[in-house]
Amino acid sequence: MSITSPQKEKKISLSGAIQISKHSFLVFKDSLGKIFLNMDKDEKLHKSVVQNMIKSNPLIQKILRRYHIKPLINIKTLKELTGGHMNDTCNIAMGVYSILSEGIKNQVDMDTLKEASMLHDLGKVLIPSKILNKPAKLNMKERKIMNIHSTLGYELLKTQNLPDETLALIKYHHQNLKHSGYPALSSENTSADLGVQIISIADKYSALRERRVYRRKLSRLDALLVLYKEVREGKILPAVYNALLKYAELYDVA
Numbered sequence: 001m002s003i004t005s006p007q008k009e010k011k012i013s014l015s016g017a018i019q020i021s022k023h024s025f026l027v028f029k030d031s032l033g034k035i036f037l038n039m040d041k042d043e044k045l046h047k048s049v050v051q052n053m054i055k056s057n058p059l060i061q062k063i064l065r066r067y068h069i070k071p072l073i074n075i076k077t078l079k080e081l082t083g084g085h086m087n088d089t090c091n092i093a094m095g096v097y098s099i100l101s102e103g104i105k106n107q108v109d110m111d112t113l114k115e116a117s118m119l120h121d122l123g124k125v126l127i128p129s130k131i132l133n134k135p136a137k138l139n140m141k142e143r144k145i146m147n148i149h150s151t152l153g154y155e156l157l158k159t160q161n162l163p164d165e166t167l168a169l170i171k172y173h174h175q176n177l178k179h180s181g182y183p184a185l186s187s188e189n190t191s192a193d194l195g196v197q198i199i200s201i202a203d204k205y206s207a208l209r210e211r212r213v214y215r216r217k218l219s220r221l222d223a224l225l226v227l228y229k230e231v232r233e234g235k236i237l238p239a240v241y242n243a244l245l246k247y248a249e250l251y252d253v254a
């Protein structure tokens with residue numbers, strides 16, 4: 001007599017992100033250990049992992065319903081983000097971090113910063129592409145939807161056993177020193193800390209240096225001038241901005 005054991009369902013969850021020679025990869029974990037998945041070959045698997053994240057957090061479904069967004073995962077967006085903007089933001093954040101003085105560096109955990117910057121915009125996979133890729137300025141309603149991407153990213157990744165510090169950086173990567181960014185800071189998290197400052201400046205610089213459907217790519221100088229305005233408004237620490245200036249001078253030579 002033979003006994004057939006029930007087929008175990010292969011469970012794969014996201015356990016972080018890593019960089020291999022300047023390219024970022026999402027790292028997944030199955031029952032056998034850690035694996036890296038190549039976006040080009042494993043689109044279906046990536047999609048099912050994100051789908052599981054949605055299923056395991058009812059708050060995500062609640063947010064999507066509130067904004068009348070269908071729970072559809074845009075795998076093309078995920079592919080573009082991991083291969084482009086999130087990877088780029090991570091490189092800039094690491095560059096800025098390496099230039100900062102030791103006194104400031106000691107207040108930031110490099111590994112947390114690295115992982116959070118590689119995952120910071122994951123929530124965009126749930127933003128409808130007609131909003132994400134609108135070739136014009138977003139109206140108020142669309143802007144509100146766009147702005148929930150950082151909360152969605154946080155809620156998606158909260159289901160994946162990532163450290164709280166990494167999750168906080170992802171949630172608040174659009175915050176600033178004046179606390180005028182989004183989402184609003186909770187009473188127990190009242191400061192936009194240095195990690196947020198570094199991710200935020202790297203994110204903005206990366207975005208300004210890319211061509212977007214609604215605007216041309218900005219030159220190095222123009223991008224730095226846009227961000228200097230934020231220093232004058234008290235949103236960015238001068239020390240963090242100065243490190244970006246140096247980074248741009250040294251490494252952004254394109």
Ligand SMILES: [Fe+2]
Pocket residue numbers: 120121149150173174203
């Ligand atoms: Fe973002």
Ligand SMILES: [Fe+2]
Pocket residue numbers: 085089120121203
């Ligand atoms: Fe971003």
